[in-house]
Each structure stands twice: as structure tokens, then as C-alpha cells.
Amino acid sequence: MPRRSRQRNRSSCQDRPRGSLPCPRDGTWTDPLNARGFEQVVESRAEPPRPTHPVPAALERFLGTADLPTPFLVLDRNVVADRYAALAAAFPDATVHYAVKACPEPAVLDTLRALGSSFDVASPAEVRLALDAGADPSTLCYGNPIRSPADVATACSAGVRRYVTDSAEDLEVLAMHAPGARVLVRLLVPDAGSATPFAAKFGAAPDEAVRLLRAAELKGLHADGVAFHVGSQQARPRAFASAVGDALGVAARAGLRRPVLDVGGGFPVAYRTPVPGPEAFAAAISSAVDDAVRAGLVDAAGLLLEPGRALVAEAGVLRASVVRVSRRPGIDHRRWVYLDVGRYSGLAETEGEAIGYVLRVPGRDGPCGPVVLAGPTCDGDDVLYRRTPCLLPLTLGQGDTVDLLVAGAYTASYASVGFNGFGPLTVHVL
Numbered sequence: 001m002p003r004r005s006r007q008r009n010r011s012s013c014q015d016r017p018r019g020s021l022p023c024p025r026d027g028t029w030t031d032p033l034n035a036r037g038f039e040q041v042v043e044s045r046a047e048p049p050r051p052t053h054p055v056p057a058a059l060e061r062f063l064g065t066a067d068l069p070t071p072f073l074v075l076d077r078n079v080v081a082d083r084y085a086a087l088a089a090a091f092p093d094a095t096v097h098y099a100v101k102a103c104p105e106p107a108v109l110d111t112l113r114a115l116g117s118s119f120d121v122a123s124p125a126e127v128r129l130a131l132d133a134g135a136d137p138s139t140l141c142y143g144n145p146i147r148s149p150a151d152v153a154t155a156c157s158a159g160v161r162r163y164v165t166d167s168a169e170d171l172e173v174l175a176m177h178a179p180g181a182r183v184l185v186r187l188l189v190p191d192a193g194s195a196t197p198f199a200a201k202f203g204a205a206p207d208e209a210v211r212l213l214r215a216a217e218l219k220g221l222h223a224d225g226v227a228f229h230v231g232s233q234q235a236r237p238r239a240f241a242s243a244v245g246d247a248l249g250v251a252a253r254a255g256l257r258r259p260v261l262d263v264g265g266g267f268p269v270a271y272r273t274p275v276p277g278p279e280a281f282a283a284a285i286s287s288a289v290d291d292a293v294r295a296g297l298v299d300a301a302g303l304l305l306e307p308g309r310a311l312v313a314e315a316g317v318l319r320a321s322v323v324r325v326s327r328r329p330g331i332d333h334r335r336w337v338y339l340d341v342g343r344y345s346g347l348a349e350t351e352g353e354a355i356g357y358v359l360r361v362p363g364r365d366g367p368c369g370p371v372v373l374a375g376p377t378c379d380g381d382d383v384l385y386r387r388t389p390c391l392l393p394l395t396l397g398q399g400d401t402v403d404l405l406v407a408g409a410y411t412a413s414y415a416s417v418g419f420n421g422f423g424p425l426t427v428h429v430l
């Protein structure tokens with residue numbers, strides 16, 4: 001979850017409604033209407049976060065001149081290339097498998113392929129996208145262990161030779177439908193500190209992971225190494241370091257002296273708060289590998305990365321329009337701002353307010369006030385931010401443009417095909 005500042009915003013306290021209840025601890029206050037049974041509204045009075053990095057120039061130029069129907073996502077391939085170069089430079093000995101799910105736009109895949117990236121895929125359809133981008137199927141990593149026998153057979157006949165697994169049941173399917181394939185066993189590791197944790201949906205406990213690696217060899221598969229994922233938008237390099245130690249411990253117990261070590265994705269980007277750069281993660285991972293080698297657990301480890309968010313988030317800006325600004329007397333002292341994009345048209349990561357996009361309103365300056373930000377559909381869950389501080393201009397009105405920055409990851413790929421008649425997110429690529 002994004003951390004919220006505890007700093008009190010003195011000037012905007014003036015618009016605290018009469019009768020609201022100040023919270024003694026952190027400058028938040030609670031709307032007394034909660035007593036009538038409305039969902040509890042606790043709002044921070046913190047300064048709105050400012051963008052921590054400027055919007056890339058090409059995106060600004062496009063947005064400055066484009067007169068296109070909203071909502072849309074615009075992506076800059078050069079930014080993707082820059083982020084790939086930075087990650088590859090921080091991890092010179094690793095192979096990079098871009099996680100297609102983060103942004104499966106063919107132009108993004110083409111760009112990364114041309115730079116030498118391979119791909120982490122999660123379904124036969126993603127295998128097809130990667131192949132269409134020119135990937136060699138034998139370099140793909142099928143990282144999603146939830147798949148049907150038909151999915152495995154399709155991937156195998158397309159030439160995919162590497163699979164991540166985490167259960168005996170999936171191992172049976174692999175042995176049957178992808179004989180001889182290379183198998184990485186996904187270890188369950190702590191994902192605290194991640195904005196969107198996996199909450200134990202994937203990964204085997206250490207003893208089971210050792211059993212699976214041994215069983216793979218007995219079933220005619222090749223036990224290649226260990227994989228993990230410390231949760232997406234993971235800002236703590238130490239989370240990676242401790243998972244590396246655990247993973248290499250499992251590899252050692254399974255008798256792998258030179259395992260592949262798939263450290264997953266999770267590398268964070270600066271939404272509302274700064275995050276460590278790729279070098280910090282590389283240093284933590286490499287020193288944990290060195291420790292394991294010094295301790296005699298393994299002789300070496302072949303690093304594999306599966307970044308998604310870190311390669312594409314900063315390449316995208318999502319442009320939306322205001323459909324309505326409502327005052328809601330007797331319900332909420334804040335204005336409710338409804339955009340033409342919401343939870344179901346690309347902003348799925350606002351669930352639980354996990355990802356706090358930075359907002360800007362081009363062309364509107366002046367005093368701001370707090371808003372609740374919501375999407376356009378008739379679904380009650382289609383509210384983006386109730387608690388995350390959102391201060392938008394007091395002059396904001398219907399038809400105004402709102403940009404969500406750092407929005408290239410997990411937006412277009414999450415948009416529904418047409419809930420309430422709102423279609424998938426349009427994507428423009430520069």
C-alpha cells in the first residue's frame with residue numbers, strides 16, 4: 001500500500017467541515033456521517049504528492065498537441081528502452097525476461113526483443129505475442145504455474161522449453177505434456193513491503209520445493225533451479241536478498257550446484273514516493289548470492305529477471321476527462337470527481353488503493369481541495385481513491401483533462417472488454 005504522509009496541511013484544514021472529528025494522531029479526521037452507516041471516510045490532510053520525475057519530453061509533446069478522445073494511454077518506446085538499458089546495466093550477468101502481462105502492446109515487445117530481452121509468459125496467448133515479436137520460443141519462460149494440460153501442450157508444441165511450477169499436480173502435467181522440459185520450482189517467500197502482494201497464491205514451502213525439484217528429475221524433466229517473486233512494487237532490496245538466501249538453500253538441498261535463480265519481478269517505480277534504483281536491488285541480490293557461494297551452498301547461480309512494471313510504468317501517461325464534479329451535501333464534504341476511466345477500464349491497481357497514481361490537471365492552476373476520485377461505471381467498487389490524498393483544483397469542471405502519470409504498467413492489459421459499455425483502453429505508441 002502506498003505510504004501516506006503524516007504531515008498536516010495547515011492551509012487546507014480551513015475547509016474541514018463543521019462537526020468533523022479531528023484525529024489526534026496524524027491530522028486525519030473522520031466524517032461524523034459515519035455514524036449513520038456510511039462507509040468510514042478517513043482522509044489525510046497531507047500535502048498532495050508531487051511527481052517525482054518529469055514526464056518524458058516526447059510524451060509531453062504528444063499530450064500537448066493531441067486532440068484525441070479520452071480515455072487513452074500513450075506509451076513512449078524510448079522510455080521502455082531506457083529502463084531496459086538501466087536494468088540490464090545493473091545486472092550485467094542476468095538474462096531479462098520481460099513479463100508480458102505488464103503491458104502486452106506488440107510495439108513494446110518488439111522494442112524489448114530488439115534490445116535482447118526474452119519474455120516471461122503466462123498463457124498460450126502470451127506465448128503467441130512473444131513469438132510474433134520474434135522471440136525464440138526456447139528462451140521463453142512460462143512463469144504461470146496455473147495452466148491446463150491443453151495450455152502446456154500448446155506451449156510445448158510452440159517450442160517453449162522452460163516452465164515455473166509450484167505443485168506436484170502441475171509437475172505431472174508438465175511431465176506428460178512437455179517431456180524433457182526445464183523446470184524452475186517457485187518458492188513461497190515473504191512479500192511484505194510489496195504494494196500488490198501475492199498473498200501465498202503461488203509458491204511451494206521449502207520442503208515441498210526440494211521434493212518437487214527431485215521429483216522433476218525422476219519424471220523425465222530437467223530440474224533447472226528455483227524461482228520466487230517478492231510481490232510487485234517491492235521497494236525493499238532486503239526482501240530480494242533474503243529470498244535469494246532461501247532459494248539457494250532449497251537449490252542446495254536438491255543437489256543443484258549451479259542453479260538458475262529466477263528472482264522474478266517486483267522492481268518498483270516512483271509513483272508518489274521515491275524508490276531505490278535498480279543498482280540497489282542488484283547489489284542486494286549479488287551480495288546474497290556471494291554469501292551463499294561463500295557458505296558452500298552452491299558454486300554459482302545463473303540470474304534470471306522477470307521485470308514487468310519497472311520497464312513500462314514510466315513510459316505511459318493515461319489521459320482522462322472529467323465527466324462530472326458533484327457536491328454531495330449531507331454525505332461527504334469533499335467533491336466527488338468522476339472520470340471517464342476507472343477500475344474497469346484500466347485502473348485495476350487502484351483496488352485497495354494499492355497504487356497511487358500521480359495526478360495532474362493541465363491548464364488549471366490555483367487553489368486545490370480534496371476530492372474522492374471515481375470511475376464512470378455503475379459499480380460501487382469503481383472508486384479509485386477515497387483515502388489516498390487527492391487535491392484537485394477548486395475550478396475543476398466537466399470536460400477538464402486529468403492525466404495519470406507513470407501509468408504504463410498494468411493498465412491497458414487490465415481493462416475490461418466492455419463493462420457497462422465502456423470499451424478497452426485505447427493505446428497510442430510513440
Ligand SMILES: Cc1ncc(COP(=O)(O)O)c(C=O)c1O
Nearest residue numbers: 099143232265266306307308309
Ligand atoms: C511470475 C511473474 N513474473 C514477473 C511478474 C512481473 O512483476 P512486476 O511487474 O512486479 O515486475 C509477475 C507479475 O505478476 C509475475 O506473476
